[in-house]
Amino acid sequence: MIKTVFALFFGICSALLVTLVAGESPFHIAWVLTHSAFGSRYDFGMTLFYASPLIFTGLAVAIPFRAGLFNIGAEGQLTMGALAAALVGAFWDVPFGIGCLAAAVAGGLWALPPAILRAYGRGHEVIHTIMMNFIAAGVASWLTLSFFRNPETQNPETMPVVHRFLFQPIAFFHEAPVTWLWLLGPCVALLCAFVCLSTRWGFELSVLGQSERVAHAAGIALKRRRIEALVVGGMLAGLVGVGEVYGNAGCFVLGFSPGLGFMGIAVALLGKKHPLGIIASALVFGALHKGTSDLDFETDRMTRDMSCVLQAAIILSLAAEDILYSKILRRFIT
Amino acid sequence: MLVFAQKIMGALCLMLHAWADGPLHVGVVLDKGGKDDRSFNAAACVGMLRAKNELGADVKIVEAIDDNAFEHLLRSFTQRSYDLIISVGVAQTSAMKKMAQKFPEKHFMIVDGEIKAPNVRSVLFQEQEGSFLVGAIAAMTSQSNKIGFLGGMDIPIIRRFEMGYRCGARFVRPKIQVLTHFVGVTADAWNNPPKAKEIALTQYQMGADVIFGAAGASGAGIFDAAEHVKKFAIGVDSNQNWVKPGRILTSMEKRVDEVVFAAIKDAQKGHFQAGVFHLGLAQKGVGYSLDTYNQALITPTIKKEIDTLSKAIIAGTLKVPDFYVGDSCGP
Structure with missing residues (x-):
């Protein structure tokens, strides 16, 4: 825990030092980042808003990760989830829950081919989930533009969902697009924490993740667990679509995700694969994302690209957290 | 602190x-x-x-x-x-x-x-009007009777460019073949010069000798490809003639x-x-660029023909098909 927090701190500090090169004061940047993320109810609402999908994509990476599988396909899975949620909401008169279910199922189905190839065909899930990302982008743009396009606008988006499905922003946050749907993320994370830490299934995933041979010797059904882990990851990613479509856009907008699926990898790493840790780390990344969105405003030379610098520095520091701890932090403690 | x-x-x-x-x-x-x-x-x-x-x-x-x-x-x-x-x-x-x-x-x-x-x-x-003119320029310049279009993503506004371009080319050379491709399916397509270059090279290999790129920052890749194979490209939105002098036939400007x-x-x-x-053209909102970088490429004959077309469009006697309202100009 302390190692991770120190690595996070170290990563943010080293990214801030980079701003010296651009002739900005790191303290000023730090102040802007903090103020922009937490300065007002509205700003905090935006931070929560950005954190929400990251909880899902963080979990989508973390659950397969517990079983030793690397799900890089959250981006494609969430695209399909959002598309499914939008289509159900626009064309099908069903209860709200079915819309959420459709998002999860679409995401899960999108993870299924790589999962089967991994379990039975020795195909590597990293390659296949990445490939599925591109297929998802292609399929989504084809379906959106050729069949379900909203003719009212030139922006590439689907028909709006019926009003019944839409959630209104909570007034407390002064028009930041945070709805009660936000709670879905933490609730799902709690559920994941229970399943991962207190059930046999979750235990088997961890065993498989730590040693395939032990898992095999213990009689764990390796193939099934692998498929299940990746499909559950896909379903979690698909749930991003619920908040995006029913809580924000009201339709599927082509290219709405600024790489949420890939940010999920960083979120899962910082959260140490622990579902509750992921809530915290999603909030950290949400705050950083919101903070960098204002750098353009508050400074003369910083742009949105600072977001990538921050993420990269944090990921590097997390990867090196043991070294950072033993070389730097321990000297101060002892 | x-x-x-x-x-x-x-x-x-x-x-x-x-x-x-x-x-x-x-x-x-x-x-x-x-x-x-x-x-x-x-x-x-x-x-x-x-x-x-x-x-x-x-x-x-x-x-x-x-x-x-x-x-x-x-x-x-x-x-x-x-x-x-x-x-x-x-x-x-x-x-x-x-x-x-x-x-x-x-x-x-x-x-x-x-x-x-x-x-x-x-x-x-009215992107289709400017695209119509550069399409005509491309068709008149082409030796191979084959030209290319490379869009960023397959979205309505890019289709509008493409349709204007194709119709303009066909208007001056009815038999001309237009190859149409898109850089990608994600927003990355607007900023992916290496991929744009690959696709442009493929189009040149398929026989196109002029390519009109409407792909944002990816356009740099098309210009690189044009320089590489010594063929022509057409710029978009800004006057991009200066980027690769002599290789950029003209630019479809949106002012x-x-x-x-x-x-x-x-x-x-x-x-x-x-x-x-x-x-549109009448309000000088769109047009094609002509400056020191490309004046050797746009011959007086082409210039004269384009001016006639431009006048006809402004006068309303020549109607350019618009993708937004569901027009078409043949398959």
């Missing part, structure tokens, strides 16, 4: 105070391509800088981190006593609509999007710079007009 923070707060307050009176304050939110795309967004920046130098306006240009940030940035501008807020790109339509409703005392302008509100000026370009400048000028003089404006 605390002292430092206080200093910064003080500086910020001073800045805010300075904003309260003095020159016209103009905020621009760019499309995701960003200010260095040498194309659509760069044209907006040129207009802004001109307004800064000639009119003394105070300008601030910001780029959005993702689609959801548009509304946030527009809101920040309106809350900080900016007088005129400009959105560049169709993706900001719904965000600006919301903000314009919320802040009726502010002036807004959107490029490429259509908003009907008493305080919003919407400027749309975003003029439009931005005009809006700032109007706002400063106090007669900012709201409404929806469609700018």
Whole structure:
């Protein structure tokens, strides 16, 4: 825990030092980042808003990760989830829950081919989930533009969902697009924490993740667990679509995700694969994302690209957290 | 640390105070391509800088981190006593609509999007008209009777470019073949020069000798490919002839710079007009660029023919098919 927090701190500090090169004061940047993320109810609402999908994509990476599988396909899975949620909401008169279910199922189905190839065909899930990302982008743009396009606008988006499905922003946050749907993320994370830490299934995933041979010797059904882990990851990613479509856009907008699926990898790493840790780390990344969105405003030379610098520095520091701890932090403690 | 923070707060307050009176304050939110795309967004920046130098306006240009940030940035501008807020790109339509409703005392302008509100000026370009002309130029220049089109993503506005281009080429050479491809299916397609270069090389290999690229910052890859195989490319949005002199046949210009400048000028003089404006060849909103870099490539015969076409379009005797209203120009 302390190692991770120190690595996070170290990563943010080293990214801030980079701003010296651009002739900005790191303290000023730090102040802007903090103020922009937490300065007002509205700003905090935006931070929560950005954190929400990251909880899902963080979990989508973390659950397969517990079983030793690397799900890089959250981006494609969430695209399909959002598309499914939008289509159900626009064309099908069903209860709200079915819309959420459709998002999860679409995401899960999108993870299924790589999962089967991994379990039975020795195909590597990293390659296949990445490939599925591109297929998802292609399929989504084809379906959106050729069949379900909203003719009212030139922006590439689907028909709006019926009003019944839409959630209104909570007034407390002064028009930041945070709805009660936000709670879905933490609730799902709690559920994941229970399943991962207190059930046999979750235990088997961890065993498989730590040693395939032990898992095999213990009689764990390796193939099934692998498929299940990746499909559950896909379903979690698909749930991003619920908040995006029913809580924000009201339709599927082509290219709405600024790489949420890939940010999920960083979120899962910082959260140490622990579902509750992921809530915290999603909030950290949400705050950083919101903070960098204002750098353009508050400074003369910083742009949105600072977001990538921050993420990269944090990921590097997390990867090196043991070294950072033993070389730097321990000297101060002892 | 605390002292430092206080200093910064003080500086910020001073800045805010300075904003309260003095020159016209103009905020621009760019499309995701960003200010260095040498194309659509760069044209907006040129207009802004001109307004800064000639009119003394105070300008601030910001780029959005993702689609959801548009509304946030527009809101920040309106809350900080900016007088005129400009959105560049169709993706900001719904965000600006919301903000314009919320802040009726502010002036807004959107490029490429259509908003009907008493305080919003919407400027749309007749891209098909300019594309028609460069299509005709491409067809007349082509030796192989085959030309290419390379769009960023397969979205309606790019189809509008493509249809104008194809129809223009067919108008002067009915048998010409037009190859159409797109760089990608994600937003990355607007900023992926290596992939654009590969596709352009393929099109050249398939026999095309002129390629019109409408792919934002990816266009740089098309120009590289043109230089590599010694064939021609056509630039888009800004005048890009200078990027690879001699290889860029011409550029289909969208005068975003003029439009931005005009809006700032109007706002400063106090007669900012709201409404929806469609700018075509007649209003000089679109056109093809002719300068020292490409004057050797556009022969007098081509120039004469294009001028005739241009006049016919302006007079209304030649109607250019528009993808938005469901036109077509044959398969």
